Amino acid sequence: MTLLSYAKAMNRALADALEADPAVCVFGEDVGAGLAGLTPGLQQRFGAGRVVDVPLSEQAFTSAGIGAALNGMRPVIELQIPSLLFLVFEQLANQAHKFSLMTGGQARVPLTVVVPGSGSRSGWAGQHSDHPYGLFAHVGIKTLAPATPTDAYGLLSSAIRDDDPVVLFAPAGALGVREDVTAPLVPVPIGAARVHRAGSDVTVVAVGHLVHQALAVAEELAGEASVEVLDPRTLYPLDRAALVESLGRTGRLVVVDDSNRFAGFAAEVLAVAAEECRLLAPPRRVTRPDGAVLPFALALDRALQPDAEQLRDAIRAVLK
Amino acid sequence: MSLPHLADPAGRYRTMRLIRSFEELALEWVRSGLVVGGTHPYSGQEAVAVGVCAALDPADQLTSTHRGHGHVLAKGADPGRLLAELLGRVGGLNGGRGGSMHAADFSLGILGANGIVGAGAPIAVGAAWAAQRRGEPTVVASFFGDGALNQGVLLESLNLASIWRAPVVFVCENNGYATTLPAASAVGGSACGRAAAFGIPAETVDGMDVEAVRAAAGRAVERARSGGGPSFLECLTYRFEAHHTMERRFRLSYRAAEEVASWRERDPLATDLPEAAAIDLEVAELLAAAAGFALASAEPDPATATDHLYASGLRPRSGAAL
Numbered sequence: 001m002t003l004l005s006y007a008k009a010m011n012r013a014l015a016d017a018l019e020a021d022p023a024v025c026v027f028g029e030d031v032g033a034g035l036a037g038l039t040p041g042l043q044q045r046f047g048a049g050r051v052v053d054v055p056l057s058e059q060a061f062t063s064a065g066i067g068a069a070l071n072g073m074r075p076v077i078e079l080q081i082p083s084l085l086f087l088v089f090e091q092l093a094n095q096a097h098k099f100s101l102m103t104g105g106q107a108r109v110p111l112t113v114v115v116p117g118s119g120s121r122s123g124w125a126g127q128h129s130d131h132p133y134g135l136f137a138h139v140g141i142k143t144l145a146p147a148t149p150t151d152a153y154g155l156l157s158s159a160i161r162d163d164d165p166v167v168l169f170a171p172a173g174a175l176g177v178r179e180d181v182t183a184p185l186v187p188v189p190i191g192a193a194r195v196h197r198a199g200s201d202v203t204v205v206a207v208g209h210l211v212h213q214a215l216a217v218a219e220e221l222a223g224e225a226s227v228e229v230l231d232p233r234t235l236y237p238l239d240r241a242a243l244v245e246s247l248g249r250t251g252r253l254v255v256v257d258d259s260n261r262f263a264g265f266a267a268e269v270l271a272v273a274a275e276e277c278r279l280l281a282p283p284r285r286v287t288r289p290d291g292a293v294l295p296f297a298l299a300l301d302r303a304l305q306p307d308a309e310q311l312r313d314a315i316r317a318v319l320k
Numbered sequence: 321m322s323l324p325h326l327a328d329p330a331g332r333y334r335t336m337r338l339i340r341s342f343e344e345l346a347l348e349w350v351r352s353g354l355v356v357g358g359t360h361p362y363s364g365q366e367a368v369a370v371g372v373c374a375a376l377d378p379a380d381q382l383t384s385t386h387r388g389h390g391h392v393l394a395k396g397a398d399p400g401r402l403l404a405e406l407l408g409r410v411g412g413l414n415g416g417r418g419g420s421m422h423a424a425d426f427s428l429g430i431l432g433a434n435g436i437v438g439a440g441a442p443i444a445v446g447a448a449w450a451a452q453r454r455g456e457p458t459v460v461a462s463f464f465g466d467g468a469l470n471q472g473v474l475l476e477s478l479n480l481a482s483i484w485r486a487p488v489v490f491v492c493e494n495n496g497y498a499t500t501l502p503a504a505s506a507v508g509g510s511a512c513g514r515a516a517a518f519g520i521p522a523e524t525v526d527g528m529d530v531e532a533v534r535a536a537a538g539r540a541v542e543r544a545r546s547g548g549g550p551s552f553l554e555c556l557t558y559r560f561e562a563h564h565t566m567e568r569r570f571r572l573s574y575r576a577a578e579e580v581a582s583w584r585e586r587d588p589l590a591t592d593l594p595e596a597a598a599i600d601l602e603v604a605e606l607l608a609a610a611a612g613f614a615l616a617s618a619e620p621d622p623a624t625a626t627d628h629l630y631a632s633g634l635r636p637r638s639g640a641a642l
């Protein structure tokens with residue numbers, strides 16, 4: 001049995017992409033040393049000209065990635081911490097995302113941005129603990145949040161091959177996940193959800209690392225209710241068909257999403273359900289509070305993230 | 321009136337010793353698991369924080385970095401409350417909300433450490449501009465690393481400070497590396513050249529020599545206070561420890577052992593002050609009391625997790641299901 005870790009799976013996806021396509025390159029801070037876990041060994045293997053250590057100039061190296069993409073490269077940008085996405089929001093939302101339409105289809109920007117360790121890392125406080133996937137989904141950038149090593153491998157592979165900009169969140173809470181991998185690792189299509197556990201009473205849509213929490217709670221409640229756990233994997237474009245199909249069977253919905261509540265990803269899932277499905281009970285969501293800033297102290301940091309008890313309560317509420 | 325605790329060589333030595341001992345204790349607490357999330361140790365760079373703060377008045381202000389313990393202590397923050405902050409306790413400088421990377425004490429003009437490289441510089445410029453407009457004599461010192469030299473916002477800040485003649489002292493702590501990246505291969509041109517390009521007087525000083533830093537900072541502060549606008553100091557220094565305490569999980573070799581050893585030989589705490597031994601003892605006692613205070617401070621109540629989110633008192637909606 002070989003246990004594959006999430007970080008190792010991403011590392012392998014990147015290595016395979018570098019091996020397969022000379023257009024693939026990596027820009028990031030400390031990528032030679034592999035500090036963020038995504039790139040260990042890759043600079044030694046593929047050279048400092050392809051796995052490029054860059055100065056602390058996120059806006060410039062992200063847009064340089066756009067320029068390189070316009071000239072035929074497939075750059076992968078590694079951002080060490082999720083808040084660096086705020087710094088490069090202009091580069092991604094206003095530049096990368098708009099090139100194709102605004103050039104009348106002349107240009108494509110096959111750029112992949114990876115954040116290895118999004119969300120809370122325990123003890124890194126408010127500026128290092130955000131999960132701003134909703135912002136990118138809202139703008140319309142392809143937004144991924146794999147929960148497992150095989151999905152991390154598969155989605156990162158697809159992101160690099162995709163002709164549009166893609167942002168991939170690798171939640172800190174999932175980086176330690178290991179999986180017994182028996183089948184060969186393959187690309188996972190962007191825009192396809194995955195049912196981790198089939199059920200007939202309630203659909204729990206769980207994002208990223210919370211998939212594992214949802215599976216544990218579903219197991220725990222097995223005597224009480226049959227819980228389906230649906231992992232969208234791609235947050236935008238959302239696999240609405242899979243959601244509608246699942247809700248067609250269960251008629252009940254809980255969303256668990258480790259990001260801010262107001263206008264967040266969970267709100268969109270609830271909206272799709274309200275528009276396209278006939279629910280048997282009002283849907284529920286478990287999220288961070290509105291406008292959450294995670295405080296440093298561990299007990300406070302934990303208090304603002306979705307927990308298993310809140311999820312149990314929500315499931316019971318929709319079953320009433 | 322300069323900061324009383326830094327007024328003489330003994331005071332400056334005492335504060336450097338306090339910072340070093342504080343960092344040693346913090347390291348111990350990270351290793352034992354008491355401090356969650358780790359720290360960016362300041363050891364080796366003490367002469368920069370102390371030399372610059374020795375040139376400041378109590379009402380002057382500063383912005384700090386992810387490696388901020390030294391700046392905060394040099395400006396006069398209570399070590400017990402800083403330790404309590406590292407522990408996430410209610411007695412901490414920020415009530416346990418900020419942790420190591422965000423310590424602030426507005427009563428002392430410490431506008432905050434910051435988790436984002438380069439983020440402090442424009443805040444310092446705006447604070448200085450406001451003080452100037454309001455007719456206050458405040459000077460703002462802005463600390464940042466060599467890594468920040470490559471942030472666009474830092475260059476934009478130099479320009480703003482220059483055209484506004486803002487009373488800012490930009491202090492670049494060039495410790496040779498941004499995490500694993502050598503400054504030599506990351507900084508095109510030079511630190512001082514960047515400041516000079518914006519018309520800001522700049523000088524490079526020995527950042528291991530507290531008196532040299534104090535003298536240069538004194539000139540810069542004097543210029544700012546007398547309406548001469550911003551200055552820029554590049555302090556050549558070295559961090560004795562890892563970039564971050566987490567680094568020991570990796571086997572990294574970006575700094576040669578001989579290089580580390582040669583900088584350690586230039587330890588800013590090396591002194592021939594006759595009272596040094598007595599001061600060391602005094603600092604040890606002070607720190608023991610500080611540790612006692614921090615450890616006795618209460619853990620925050622999870623029900624208060626969204627307190628202070630809005631200064632206006634707006635309460636956010638909970639994230640739990642209805």
Ligand SMILES: Cc1ncc(C[n+]2csc(CCOP(=O)(O)OP(=O)(O)O)c2C)c(N)n1
Nearest residue numbers: 387435436437465466467468495497498499
């Ligand atoms: C804008 C930004 N980019 C990257 C990081 C991650 N990071 C934190 S500290 C650091 C290195 C900073 O180097 P330098 O400015 O030289 O300060 P030093 O750590 O040497 O004190 C990096 C890359 C960050 N916090 N903010």
Ligand SMILES: [Mg+2]
Nearest residue numbers: 465466497498
């Ligand atoms: Mg540095």
